[in-house]
Amino acid sequence: MSEKHLAVVVLAAGEGTRMRSTTPKVMHELAGLPLLGHVLATATSLGAAHVIPVIRHQKEALTNYINTFYPTVEIAHQDEVAGTGRAVECGLEALPADFTGAVIVTSGDVPLLDVPTLESLLEAHLEGDFAASVLTAIVDDPTGYGRVIRSNDGKFLQIIEQSDADSEQLEISEVNAGIYVFDAQYLRAALANVGSHNAQGEKYLTDVAAELLNQGKKVQALAVSDNWLVAGINDRVQLSEVAAELNFRICEAWQRAGVTILDPATTWIDITVQIGEDATILPGTFLKGMTSIGSGSTIGPEVVMTDTLVEADATVIKSHVSASKIGEGATVGPFAYLRPGTDLGANGKIGTFVETKNAKIGAGSKVPHLSYVGDAEIGEQSNIGAGTIFANYDGINKHKSVIGSHVKTGSHNVFVAPITIGDGAYTAAGTVVRKDVASGDLAMNVAPQRNLAGWVIANRPGTKSAEASKN
Numbered sequence: 001m002s003e004k005h006l007a008v009v010v011l012a013a014g015e016g017t018r019m020r021s022t023t024p025k026v027m028h029e030l031a032g033l034p035l036l037g038h039v040l041a042t043a044t045s046l047g048a049a050h051v052i053p054v055i056r057h058q059k060e061a062l063t064n065y066i067n068t069f070y071p072t073v074e075i076a077h078q079d080e081v082a083g084t085g086r087a088v089e090c091g092l093e094a095l096p097a098d099f100t101g102a103v104i105v106t107s108g109d110v111p112l113l114d115v116p117t118l119e120s121l122l123e124a125h126l127e128g129d130f131a132a133s134v135l136t137a138i139v140d141d142p143t144g145y146g147r148v149i150r151s152n153d154g155k156f157l158q159i160i161e162q163s164d165a166d167s168e169q170l171e172i173s174e175v176n177a178g179i180y181v182f183d184a185q186y187l188r189a190a191l192a193n194v195g196s197h198n199a200q201g202e203k204y205l206t207d208v209a210a211e212l213l214n215q216g217k218k219v220q221a222l223a224v225s226d227n228w229l230v231a232g233i234n235d236r237v238q239l240s241e242v243a244a245e246l247n248f249r250i251c252e253a254w255q256r257a258g259v260t261i262l263d264p265a266t267t268w269i270d271i272t273v274q275i276g277e278d279a280t281i282l283p284g285t286f287l288k289g290m291t292s293i294g295s296g297s298t299i300g301p302e303v304v305m306t307d308t309l310v311e312a313d314a315t316v317i318k319s320h321v322s323a324s325k326i327g328e329g330a331t332v333g334p335f336a337y338l339r340p341g342t343d344l345g346a347n348g349k350i351g352t353f354v355e356t357k358n359a360k361i362g363a364g365s366k367v368p369h370l371s372y373v374g375d376a377e378i379g380e381q382s383n384i385g386a387g388t389i390f391a392n393y394d395g396i397n398k399h400k401s402v403i404g405s406h407v408k409t410g411s412h413n414v415f416v417a418p419i420t421i422g423d424g425a426y427t428a429a430g431t432v433v434r435k436d437v438a439s440g441d442l443a444m445n446v447a448p449q450r451n452l453a454g455w456v457i458a459n460r461p462g463t464k465s466a467e468a469s470k471n
């Protein structure tokens with residue numbers, strides 16, 4: 001089918017009360033995207049001429065998201081008339097009046113639905129010259145779903161919503177998945193004839209299929225082979241169930257692509273993450289957002305990483321990393337905290353209990369332990385001593401420190417920004433650096449050490465220290 005003869009209507013107008021949330025249901029996150037984001041990504045990948053999400057509740061939040069990430073789609077607004085049938089009518093109103101062809105209708109809360117499934121449904125619909133095609137699922141517990149009614153020879157007859165079904169119909173295990181393909185002209189005409197004479201007083205889209213059959217049109221119902229593909233999300237229990245299934249599939253896909261994931265059950269990877277071959281992801285790791293892991297790198301255990309670029313053969317252990325860059329062969333952790341703007345060069349090191357923010361650390365340079373590096377630039381092959389603090393804030397403004405290459409700083413230093421330390425300079429242990437240090441200089445401000453003889457015996461008589469000092 002030509003792109004210009006295909007439209008996709010995405011139903012996203014529901015209030016989602018079972019989520020018990022101020023966030024719209026379709027905006028709850030799953031593997032790095034809102035539920036609606038997953039559905040729109042699939043819909044736009046079909047190459048349809050028109051993709052139309054239909055929204056109603058909390059329009060501003062939905063509109064902002066759609067316009068930001070899917071600016072080419074056409075938003076439709078459902079009025080106060082309730083029901084899925086009315087939602088589709090509102091979606092059709094966004095189409096050109098002379099539009100002909102197929103209309104796929106799907107839901108904004110079915111995030112695992114994929115392109116191959118929709119393409120197969122569309123192909124079967126077009127090849128059989130059907131007026132409507134309904135995707136169904138055979139489930140163990142059909143509670144809450146519309147039941148698919150078939151004739152004795154298996155032909156589709158209608159869909160009965162649970163609230164309208166009798167006791168015999170409630171025993172049916174084949175349910176409506178809420179995904180359809182319609183001929184646009186037939187859909188418009190059938191919707192005009194569908195009423196709201198049901199227990200909910202709503203205009204059901206499901207009644208369109210029965211209406212088309214009454215008109216003598218061909219309607220088919222096809223069962224999906226994988227029920228997860230049509231799993232809808234109405235509450236947070238279902239959200240967690242679908243999240244676990246999607247995460248398992250993401251992990252399995254990366255394993256088959258050459259990534260070692262020791263324990264997929266405790267490894268969570270957003271769908272937006274990229275991982276190179278021969279990378280190893282250890283248990284308790286969360287890879288989020290636009291994170292990219294280079295080949296041969298080892299991440300974990302117990303790492304949370306968001307929007308971070310890790311180049312090849314790097315190692316990150318038990319650390320929290322956000323909006324940072326970790327160079328080839330570099331090491332991070334354990335217990336490091338890399339805040340946004342951290343850029344660690346090749347073969348560099350950010351070690352135990354180190355926090356960095358807006359810090360560029362050159363190739364081969366090391367901040368091994370117990371330090372804060374904020375608003376700083378460190379050259380290549382420098383070493384920052386234990387317990388060093390980059391004092392970047394004067395109470396009003398942040399200031400930058402610049403440390404050259406091949407610099408060696410002593411333990412327990414404080415660099416009071418703004419300062420510059422030249423290439424090859426040294427600082428002594430315990431130094432508070434308030435002025436620039438020229439290349440090759442040694443900075444120190446410690447007073448000469450004084451030892452007061454007999455002080456403990458004189459000032460702490462009777463203590464164990466005093467007794468020990470007499471020996």
